Amino acid sequence: NIELNYNLCSQDLNVATQPPTVLYNRDLKELYDVSVPEYSASYFNYQFLKDTNTSEILQKIISICNRSVKEVLKKYDATFDYMYKNDLIKLEKKREFNPLVITYKELEEIAAENNENYVTLKKAFHKNTIQLINSGKINIQEAGIRTIKKIIELSKISGVVVVVGFIPPYYPAVKNHGNLDEYLSCLDEVLANKYKLKLYVEPYFMGICDISYTACTDIKNAKEIMSNMVVQSSTYNIDFKQIQKLNIPSIVLGPLGKDYHTMYERVYIKDVVDTVPNLISSLISQMSNEEV
Numbered sequence: 689n690i691e692l693n694y695n696l697c698s699q700d701l702n703v704a705t706q707p708p709t710v711l712y713n714r715d716l717k718e719l720y721d722v723s724v725p726e727y728s729a730s731y732f733n734y735q736f737l738k739d740t741n742t743s744e745i746l747q748k749i750i751s752i753c754n755r756s757v758k759e760v761l762k763k764y765d766a767t768f769d770y771m772y773k774n775d776l777i778k779l780e781k782k783r784e785f786n787p788l789v790i791t792y793k794e795l796e797e798i799a800a801e802n803n804e805n806y807v808t809l810k811k812a813f814h815k816n817t818i819q820l821i822n823s824g825k826i827n828i829q830e831a832g833i834r835t836i837k838k839i840i841e842l843s844k845i846s847g848v849v850v851v852v853g854f855i856p857p858y859y860p861a862v863k864n865h866g867n868l869d870e871y872l873s874c875l876d877e878v879l880a881n882k883y884k885l886k887l888y889v890e891p892y893f894m895g896i897c898d899i900s901y902t903a904c905t906d907i908k909n910a911k912e913i914m915s916n917m918v919v920q921s922s923t924y925n926i927d928f929k930q931i932q933k934l935n936i937p938s939i940v941l942g943p944l945g946k947d948y949h950t951m952y953e954r955v956y957i958k959d960v961v962d963t964v965p966n967l968i969s970s971l972i973s974q975m976s977n978e979e980v
Contacts (some may be wrong), residue, residue, distance in 0.1 A: 698736040701891040705735035729833045738863035742912040792853030799843035814920040832918040853918040859900040893940045904932040
């Protein structure tokens with residue numbers, strides 16, 4: 689219900705994100721056997737723009753998870769009823785479920801309430817997890833899955849539970865244009881006069897970019913995401929307070945390229961050695977009030 693779900697697309701300034709794609713989905717059994725898996729995990733990429741806040745994201749995903757759980761239980765009930773009517777199973781074998789669908793933050797609260805040794809056990813677990821990451825035995829996504837599984841165990845929740853949280857890396861959507869008109873005019877002039885090209889401005893760069901960490905215009909939303917990040921802050925943390933002090937208006941400039949992050953990745957060499965360096969030089973001159 690999450691894969692390619694268009695209801696999870698985000699829109700702003702006539703730009704829309706791609707629907708989520710599930711990157712990982714499997715049970716957590718360490719060895720193969722014929723037993724029913726006790727745990728399973730999934731994670732997926734999720735892009736969102738500045739018009740979407742954390743609460744909306746979590747509520748949408750929780751709503752989808754609730755619906756999915758209900759569909760599974762409905763199928764279980766229908767199958768059991770069929771088997772019972774055909775004398776294939778006894779009625780007392782039927783189980784009643786009261787599933788929980790909660791955020792990672794809520795899971796931690798339950799664990800802290802139900803386990804008096806929670807803080808000590810959690811600290812020891814995180815120390816071991818960091819060692820595994822540093823030694824290269826697990827990656828940060830595996831650490832996140834491992835963490836949720838451990839916190840569920842510490843919470844002493846005995847029934848069905850679905851936990852929703854965020855897993856690194858996190859690249860915030862940035863829409864902090866500031867007063868960029870004079871700089872865009874500068875770029876437009878250089879492109880037109882020197883290269884006979886026209887400037888085309890897009891409100892968002894739809895990819896991973898370090899500009900995500902140059903501005904924070906919604907500290908409350910940022911903190912909510914980090915509170916539901918499923919790895920320890922010592923493992924992965926973003927200092928949004930310091931980023932908020934910067935709040936730098938940003939422009940992404942780069943060479944024309946194709947097939948990014950593949951063995952066929954390539955760039956237009958003229959952009960690398962000529963066009964982009966000249967544009968950057970012109971911007972620096974504009975910022976320092978020198979002649980362009």
